[in-house]
Amino acid sequence: DAGVTQSPTHLIKTRGQQVTLRCSPKSGHDTVSWYQQALGQEPQFIFQYYEEEERQRGNFPDRFSGHQFPNYSSELNVNALLLGDSALYLCASSLLSGVGRAKNIQYFGAGTRLSVL
Amino acid sequence: AQRVTQPEKLLSVFKGAPVELKCNYSYSGSPELFWYVQYSRQRLQLLLRHISRESIKGFTADLNKGETSFHLKKPFAQEEDSAMYYCALSGNGGSYIPTFGRGTSLIVHP
Structure with missing residues (x-):
C-alpha cells in the first residue's frame, strides 16, 4: 500500500x-x-471531497477549487x-463510509511545495 | 466554535528527561482528540487518539474533560522523539475535519 501520494513534489x-x-x-x-x-504554521483546512462533491469548505477564496474523480x-x-x-499543500484521505470514529482518522501525503514568485 | 491551544511553540529537553506537551481545547460537545507528529522530512502522521487509550512510542495522553486538556507525556525522552507535534480536535457533529493547534517543536538533546 503506497499510502497517500501527491504530485508534483x-x-x-x-x-x-x-x-x-x-x-x-x-x-x-x-x-x-x-x-x-x-x-x-499548522495545516489550514481548504476543502473536503466525498462522492465527487465538495462536502465541506474552509475559509479560502473561490480561487481555490477542486475536483474528485470516480477513482x-x-x-x-x-x-x-x-x-x-506559497505554502506546502497537504492532501489527506479518510474513509467516510466506514463505521464509527474511524471516519475521523486522516492519513496525510508528503505534500506539494508551491513557491509563487 | 472549536479551538485547540498549544501554549508552547518550542520545548527543549535532554535525553532521558520527562516530556509533557500541553494541549487545551474548547468545544461544547464531546470531541475526539488526536496527537499528530511530523518528523523532519517526513509526512504528518497520527501518533495517538484519546479513544484508543494506547501508548505509542512510549507516549500517552489522557483526556481531561474537566480541565479540557489532552496533554502528551513521555517519561523518558529519546533523541528520535525530536519533531513537531500537533494536537487536533474533531467534533461530534458529523464534520470529521480536524482543527489543529499551532504545534510544539520538541527538541531532545543528547
Missing part, C-alpha cells in the same frame, strides 16, 4: 498563473481533504496565484 509559479495539484488517496479510502500549511483521486486548482499562496 515541488512547483514554482509566478503571480497570476494557475496551478493544479494532484492526490491519490490511500487504498480503500473514499474521501480526500486538502490543507494549506504555511511555513512554521477517488482528487485535484486542487488555484487560480490567479498570489505570493501569499
Whole structure:
C-alpha cells in the first residue's frame, strides 16, 4: 500500500498563473481533504471531497477549487496565484463510509511545495 | 466554535528527561482528540487518539474533560522523539475535519 501520494513534489509559479495539484488517496479510502500549511504554521483546512462533491469548505477564496474523480483521486486548482499562496499543500484521505470514529482518522501525503514568485 | 491551544511553540529537553506537551481545547460537545507528529522530512502522521487509550512510542495522553486538556507525556525522552507535534480536535457533529493547534517543536538533546 503506497499510502497517500501527491504530485508534483515541488512547483514554482509566478503571480497570476494557475496551478493544479494532484492526490491519490490511500487504498480503500473514499474521501480526500486538502490543507494549506504555511511555513512554521499548522495545516489550514481548504476543502473536503466525498462522492465527487465538495462536502465541506474552509475559509479560502473561490480561487481555490477542486475536483474528485470516480477513482477517488482528487485535484486542487488555484487560480490567479498570489505570493501569499506559497505554502506546502497537504492532501489527506479518510474513509467516510466506514463505521464509527474511524471516519475521523486522516492519513496525510508528503505534500506539494508551491513557491509563487 | 472549536479551538485547540498549544501554549508552547518550542520545548527543549535532554535525553532521558520527562516530556509533557500541553494541549487545551474548547468545544461544547464531546470531541475526539488526536496527537499528530511530523518528523523532519517526513509526512504528518497520527501518533495517538484519546479513544484508543494506547501508548505509542512510549507516549500517552489522557483526556481531561474537566480541565479540557489532552496533554502528551513521555517519561523518558529519546533523541528520535525530536519533531513537531500537533494536537487536533474533531467534533461530534458529523464534520470529521480536524482543527489543529499551532504545534510544539520538541527538541531532545543528547
